Amino acid sequence: MQVSCYDCKLRAYGLFKRISAEELDSIREIKREHLQLPAGSEIIRIGDAAPEVFTLYAGWAFRYKMLSDGRRQILSFLLPGDLLGLQAAMFDAALFGIEALTDVQLCVLPRKRLWTLFGKMPDLAFDVAWLGSRSESFVDENLTSVGRRTATERVAALIVTLYKRAKALAMVEDETFAFPLTQQHIADALGLSLVHTNKTLARLKRMGMFKQNNGTMTLLNPRILERVAQHFDEEVPMRPLI
């Protein structure tokens, strides 16, 4: 399936700013291909030299680091509209891996052409920087969870954050959204053991906070869950403000 930049569904969500036809042409010019990969694929491998930049068009992914003895830390989850591999493209080797959590569709943006385009379209440079900043904000929030929240607060905060991100993408209906993470993913994102993650989820479920059904998550009490999470007042913006 070939998707054109002209009718990119992502733009429909107000995810990108209104742009001129001319600007759109420029973007379309750098987009090389539209990739489709199955769940579990390694999109960027740790140590990869000079990977390209991607826009995640559909599906979920996650960014992670590994210690030499196999311990894994998930740094952030990636949803449609997120930019993948910007950091990696800046350096000469990827410092982290990116793996597809579900089947994914990617728009490939060859980095050389991207840098060139910065000259012609300063607004694009701003947008890329904006997406990069937003991505760092998510890591900041996760770090705060892992460093200073209890297990229950961490799990609650993760679910609330993913719920809000999904909602901004119109992926939530009746407080229900696709939730492709396994308990191992949650554990590795929150710095918890698998067993404790399981027990914590069970506790929140018993408290009536949510229920899960074949790959979906339904929040039964988003307000309370947000309080349990000790969620921040200041929130990461979901889309450009301009």
Place this chain on the structure above:
Amino acid sequence: MQVSCYDCKLRAYGLFKRISAEELDSIREIKREHLQLPAGSEIIRIGDAAPEVFTLYAGWAFRYKMLSDGRRQILSFLLPGDLLGLQAAMFDAALFGIEALTDVQLCVLPRKRLWTLFGKMPDLAFDVAWLGSRSESFVDENLTSVGRRTATERVAALIVTLYKRAKALAMVEDETFAFPLTQQHIADALGLSLVHTNKTLARLKRMGMFKQNNGTMTLLNPRILERVAQHFDEEVPMRPLI
């Protein structure tokens, strides 16, 4: 003391790329003032609307978030040459605070002028994005520490990372460098309690890894300390590659 961009000491470290006189003029044009603040100053307050962007010219600072009940998470430490507040300037409110750890000197870069300059100097846009990516990489590493390393590994990893960053700035002599963090800062960066941080530092000191003298840190065995830390093979670049 007024410092001119033309003889900026930071450039001497190869921290910035060689740039033309014309480019330098452009940068100097956006730099508004050179600020001096004492240790403990709040450089950016959480929730601040539309803060400016700063270059940390001299001194140390740290970026942090707080939970409503007072728990604090330090997200990253900032050394000379780092850009402060890029994220905050992108959004309409700062999601984190920045506090001076020592007396600091800041170059103020009014954000409007900075965005304008992106159009004239795409290379500058790239550099700003590069600094942003590097900053995110440090958060990534810290998150991996807090999530997946033991207390001893965390403390070792933090010391090694700061040592390497200081070294890249020519701030290390005889394995000795200024170390302005209190144990409370270390604890808040690593997601540990103050008491446990103290005992962990004592253990590493007893192991002969380092010694501290009125505000300085001396590494007695950097190699071993790096192994204790389970330090990554792939390292965050210290300066632009181009």
Place this chain on the structure above:
DNA sequence: CGAAACGTTGATATCCTTCAACATGAGTGG
């Protein structure tokens, strides 16, 4: 000199990990 910030140390409590076993479901080959 006194106060406040910072550092040190031992005892006790607890959250979370590890270990071990079993349950469930999907996919696969016989």
Place this chain on the structure above:
DNA sequence: CCACTCATGTTGAAGGATATCAACGTTTCG
């Protein structure tokens, strides 16, 4: 269609790493 395996989820018990509490020591600085 069944047996098998592999990934995932669940549960109880025990141990350990880290937190909390409390007290005291040390340094700095007005």
